[in-house]
Structures are given as C-alpha cells and as structure tokens.
Amino acid sequence: MANVLVFAESRGTDLRKVALEAVTAGRALAEKIGGGEVHVVLAGPPGIGAKAAQLGQYGADVVLVCEHAGLARYAREAIAATVAERARAGYRAVLLPFSAQGRDLGPRVAAKLDAPIASDIIELSAAGESITVKHPGYANKVIITLALSGSPVVLSLRPAAFTPKENARSARSESIAPAADPGAERVVVKEIIEGAKGKLDLGEAPVIVSGGRGLRAPENFKLIEELAAAFGNAAVGATRAVTDEGWRPHSDQIGQTGRQVSPQLYVAVGISGAIQHLAGMRTSKTIVAINKDPEAPIFKVADYGVVGDVFEIVPALTTAVREAKKGH
Amino acid sequence: MKIAVCIKRTPDSESRFKIAGSGSTIDESGLKFDMDDFASYAVEVALQLNEKQGPGETVAVAVGPDSVQETLRKAMSMGADRAIHLKTDAAPFDGVAVAKALAAELKTGGFDLILFGKYAFDTSASVVGTATAELLGVPCVTAASKLDIAGGRGTARREIEGAGEIVEFPLPATVTIDEGIARPRYPSLKGIMAAKKKPLESKPAQLGPIRVTVKSMELPAERPPGRIIGQGAAAVPELVRLLQDEAKVL
Numbered sequence: 001m002a003n004v005l006v007f008a009e010s011r012g013t014d015l016r017k018v019a020l021e022a023v024t025a026g027r028a029l030a031e032k033i034g035g036g037e038v039h040v041v042l043a044g045p046p047g048i049g050a051k052a053a054q055l056g057q058y059g060a061d062v063v064l065v066c067e068h069a070g071l072a073r074y075a076r077e078a079i080a081a082t083v084a085e086r087a088r089a090g091y092r093a094v095l096l097p098f099s100a101q102g103r104d105l106g107p108r109v110a111a112k113l114d115a116p117i118a119s120d121i122i123e124l125s126a127a128g129e130s131i132t133v134k135h136p137g138y139a140n141k142v143i144i145t146l147a148l149s150g151s152p153v154v155l156s157l158r159p160a161a162f163t164p165k166e167n168a169r170s171a172r173s174e175s176i177a178p179a180a181d182p183g184a185e186r187v188v189v190k191e192i193i194e195g196a197k198g199k200l201d202l203g204e205a206p207v208i209v210s211g212g213r214g215l216r217a218p219e220n221f222k223l224i225e226e227l228a229a230a231f232g233n234a235a236v237g238a239t240r241a242v243t244d245e246g247w248r249p250h251s252d253q254i255g256q257t258g259r260q261v262s263p264q265l266y267v268a269v270g271i272s273g274a275i276q277h278l279a280g281m282r283t284s285k286t287i288v289a290i291n292k293d294p295e296a297p298i299f300k301v302a303d304y305g306v307v308g309d310v311f312e313i314v315p316a317l318t319t320a321v322r323e324a325k326k327g328h
Numbered sequence: 329m330k331i332a333v334c335i336k337r338t339p340d341s342e343s344r345f346k347i348a349g350s351g352s353t354i355d356e357s358g359l360k361f362d363m364d365d366f367a368s369y370a371v372e373v374a375l376q377l378n379e380k381q382g383p384g385e386t387v388a389v390a391v392g393p394d395s396v397q398e399t400l401r402k403a404m405s406m407g408a409d410r411a412i413h414l415k416t417d418a419a420p421f422d423g424v425a426v427a428k429a430l431a432a433e434l435k436t437g438g439f440d441l442i443l444f445g446k447y448a449f450d451t452s453a454s455v456v457g458t459a460t461a462e463l464l465g466v467p468c469v470t471a472a473s474k475l476d477i478a479g480g481r482g483t484a485r486r487e488i489e490g491a492g493e494i495v496e497f498p499l500p501a502t503v504t505i506d507e508g509i510a511r512p513r514y515p516s517l518k519g520i521m522a523a524k525k526k527p528l529e530s531k532p533a534q535l536g537p538i539r540v541t542v543k544s545m546e547l548p549a550e551r552p553p554g555r556i557i558g559q560g561a562a563a564v565p566e567l568v569r570l571l572q573d574e575a576k577v578l
Contacts, residue, residue: 107455
C-alpha cells in the first residue's frame with residue numbers, strides 16, 4: 001500500500017482552490033493504487049495550520065503543517081526543499097497544481113528527487129506499476145497520454161481540471177520544520193504588485209468575459225468589466241491583439257501564448273476567433289460569442305452566437321444578467 | 329557576460345495537426361519547424377544583454393535530433409557566437425532527462441546566465457529550465473517578463489495569479505523567459521552568412537534513463553458546430569434563457 005503526498009498551495013494564510021483540487025485528486029489516486037493515505041504539506045506563515053481541517057474534509061489523512069514567518073510569500077527554495085525532503089520518506093506520487101507557483105515548484109522537486117514529472121495534467125490513472133496521465137500539448141491542439149515509470153512520480157495538475165469533492169477523513173496534524181531556512185533564499189521577493197483587489201484569476205474564475213479588437217478602444221473595456229461584474233463570478237480576459245496594443249495588461253491575454261482557460265462560461269466580445277485565441281479557450285464548457293461579422297470564426301465554436309453591434313448588445317446583456325442574478 | 333541560451337525546435341504553432349499512423353507522434357509531413365517562440369525571446373534577451381554590457385559570449389544549446397542544428401544556425405544568424413548540439417534520436421518528452429543532459433554540458437561552461445523559454449510549444453510542460461537550474465544548484469527565476477542585470481545581480485518581474493512579483497537574485501543564475509520581454513530580431517543576410525562559419529559542436533546527449541514516454545496522442549474532441557441564435561440586442565432575452573435553462577451557467 002502506497003501513500004500519496006500533496007502540496008497544498010496557499011497565499012498568506014488562505015488556501016487556494018487548487019489545493020482542494022490537488023487533495024481531491026490525491027485521494028482518488030490513493031484509492032486507485034490500493035487505498036493508501038493522503039499526506040498533505042501545508043506551508044505558510046503562522047496561522048496557516050488552521051486550514052488543516054478543511055484539507056481533511058477533502059480527503060487528507062495527515063496534514064504536515066509547516067509554519068514559519070518567512071513563508072508569508074512563496075519561498076521557492078525552502079518550499080521545494082521541504083516537499084522533497086518529505087517525499088523521500090517514501091510516497092508513490094507527489095501532487096501539486098500547475099499554477100504559477102506549482103509550475104515553479106514541480107520541476108525543482110522532481111530534480112531534487114531525481115523523479116519523473118508530468119505537467120498540466122487533465123486526467124490521471126494508475127494501473128499496476130504504471131501511472132498514466134493525459135496532458136494537452138501543442139497549445140491544447142493535441143492530447144498527449146504519457147506513461148511515467150519509477151517511484152515517486154511528480155504530477156502537476158491543471159487548475160480547474162479536477163473538481164474538489166468532499167470526502168471527510170479525520171485528518172491528523174503534524175508540525176514540521178522547513179527543510180531549508182526561508183531567510184536564506186537566493187531569489188528574494190522584493191515587491192508584490194497587486195492587481196485589482198478581489199480580482200478573480202483567469203485560471204480559477206467560473207466565468208470569463210473577454211474582449212477583442214472589436215471593442216475599438218481601451219476605454220470601451222468598461223463594457224466588459226461591467227458585464228463581468230454583473231455575473232459576479234467572472235474574470236476579464238483579452239486577445240493578444242488587445243494586449244499587444246497595450247489596452248490590457250499582458251497577464252490578461254488568453255490564447256496560445258497566453259493563458260489557457262476552461263471556464264464554465266466564456267463570453268467572447270468583439271473577438272474574431274483567430275487560431276491563436278481559440279487555442280486558449282476552446283475547452284471552455286459553454287461559449288458565447290458577440291460579434292458584428294457573421295462569418296467570424298468564433299461563431300464556429302460558439303454554443304450561442306449573437307451577431308450585431310457589441311456596443312448595443314453588451315449593455316443589454318449586462319442589464320439582463322443583473323436581473324437574472326437578482327432573481328436567485 | 330557568458331550566456332547560454334537553451335533553445336528548442338518546434339512546429340509552427342498555427343498549424344493544423346494530424347496524428348501519425350503510429351498513434352504516438354504528430355504527423356510531421358507538411359509542417360514547418362522553427363525556433364520555439366519562447367526560445368526566440370530568450371535568444372533576443374541574451375543578445376541584448378551582451379550588446380548592452382560589452383564583451384561577452386552567447387552560446388546556443390539544443391537537445392534533439394540532427395534537425396535541431398538548423399535551429400542552432402538560426403540562433404547564430406541572429407548573433408549567437410557558437411552552438412552546442414546534444415544529440416538524441418528524437419526530442420524526448422522526459423523533461424528531467426533533458427535537464428540532466430543540459431546540466432552535464434553546462435556545469436563546466438562557466439556561464440553567468442543560462443536562459444530558457446518559459447516552456448516549449450510541443451511539450452508545454454515548463455520543466456526543463458527549472459530542473460536544469462536545480463541540478464546545477466544555481467538560483468532560478470521562472471517566467472520572467474522583465475530582466476535586468478547589473479553588478480553581478482539580476483532583477484526580474486514575473487506574473488503570478490492576479491499580481492506581479494519583483495525578485496532579485498545573484499549570478500550565476502537561470503532564468504526562463506516569458507512572452508513580451510523583447511521582440512526577437514530577424515537574422516540579417518550578413519548574419520546568415522556569418523553563421524555558416526561559426527562553430528557548432530555536436531556530441532551525444534547524456535540523458536540517462538527515460539521514464540516519461542508517450543503512449544498515445546489524439547486530437548481533442550471537436551466542439552459541436554457553432555450556432556447563431558439571433559441578431560442584435562433583441563437576441564439577449566433568448567441568450568439569457570439558454571444560459572439559464574440549457575447551459576445552466578446563470
């Protein structure tokens with residue numbers, strides 16, 4: 001019987017949703033490989049330990065709480081050393097999210113352990129000695145099935161690909177010390193430039209409202225922001241054309257070279273649907289397109305297309321969504 | 329500065345892909361291959377740093393079959409001084425194995441800075457740069473959208489969810505490069521001619537055991553064909569009804 005180790009991503013003393021996704025996937029993997037335990041590394045500033053119970057609700061058997069004042073921000077070297085040291089205790093797999101932090105952390109842990117790693121996993125299965133994963137490559141245009149041999153393996157999960165599921169265990173908490181001094185990081189975070197307060201991340205938002213060149217000017221993005229606000233659970237995205245023009249920050253770009261997202265609902269406003277953009281959003285569950293050109297390629301992938309003037313349609317939609325939300 | 333820039337050869341990202349008969353690779357016939365986009369930003373960053381800071385050397389390095397030599401020549405035609413080809417039969421999907429081959433080569437090179445693209449289009453894994461840094465024991469900054477080097481130290485900006493992060497680090501170091509940092513130059517005719525005479529060293533890659541292998545590749549399920557539900561603001565009530573009753577997302 002083999003156990004699974006999960007890294008629970010946090011920011012400050014808050015758990016991120018990807019942490020619950022990883023614990024859920026870890027629980028499912030533990031069942032597949034014969035019913036081992038799920039151990040979770042929860043690292044952060046003093047106070048983070050309070051989140052251990054929540055991890056238990058999603059399937060953690062043991063929560064390894066690593067509290068240190070130097071972990072208020074992501075201390076890449078100390079966290080990697082801590083996860084790797086723990087993993088050496090003998091686990092079948094180490095799971096973490098393919099988030100900005102996880103993309104940085106996963107390869108460090110894999111290299112320290114001399115373990116194989118798979119990234120951006122959307123499906124995970126285990127049969128006999130082999131762990132098999134599905135991972136979209138070629139900018140989401142090809143689904144690659146990879147087999148990983150050896151133990152442990154490091155598995156990095158696409159955010160939102162695994163839905164958190166409650167599976168309550170009576171998790172034991174254990175306190176652990178960082179395996180390297182967070183005060184001795186060679187890469188030092190000097191400053192965090194926060195985006196808008198309370199802004200949902202594109203990788204996590206259930207709804208994304210995205211704007212393209214059809215909006216004609218940067219100030220018209222307020223239409224997009226108002227529609228996103230009406231949904232209440234939406235993030236704002238943009239096309240590469242728009243971020244190249246500097247209308248929106250580079251980090252808002254959805255597409256092949258930007259963020260690749262799969263929200264429940266994607267609303268494309270004034271977006272023609274270039275291949276570069278489609279590669280970033282075609283796995284969205286439901287796609288709405290609003291565009292004046294009925295021949296625009298975005299309509300080929302849109303579940304619901306509306307042809308016409310975005311400056312007329314979007315405000316009407318914003319009002320209607322606000323009304324619909326009120327009715328709940 | 330002595331800068332190594334590790335690059336990859338990948339198919340044109342705008343291509344339509346087909347799966348080869350074997351079921352485990354893409355069908356390469358008719359595809360155009362070139363330097364990976366993120367790798368080309370890394371080359372540009374390396375060249376600009378050395379141009380700005382006076383005498384230095386930029387070395388392009390690639391792991392892969394003989395075809396990557398063409399990509400290394402391109403890096404030299406952009407301005408890299410020499411190139412190292414670490415030869416394999418095919419481009420491996422095992423990122424740690426590739427990192428081992430690179431680390432074995434780079435550890436004795438005396439490089440101040442080792443640059444990578446933040447990921448390569450084909451594997452889309454973001455593993456090799458960071459794992460190489462870890463094996464070399466040097467500091468690593470991933471997905472830098474800005475990079476300055478002065479007095480033996482680097483400052484970089486990286487994008488994290490909903491925020492930007494400014495980090496500082498000592499050299500030697502490894503940095504993986506994000507889009508938007510610099511516009512890669514086109515090789516000049518003079519550059520192309522000069523590149524033919526620049527040294528390109530080819531030797532076997534020391535990959536070690538391969539533990540990540542491709543079992544199969546498939547094209548993602550096609551979306552159902554799109555549907556236009558109406559024109560103008562008059563279509564909004566129907567759209568909202570569909571979002572509520574059919575898609576159940578509102």
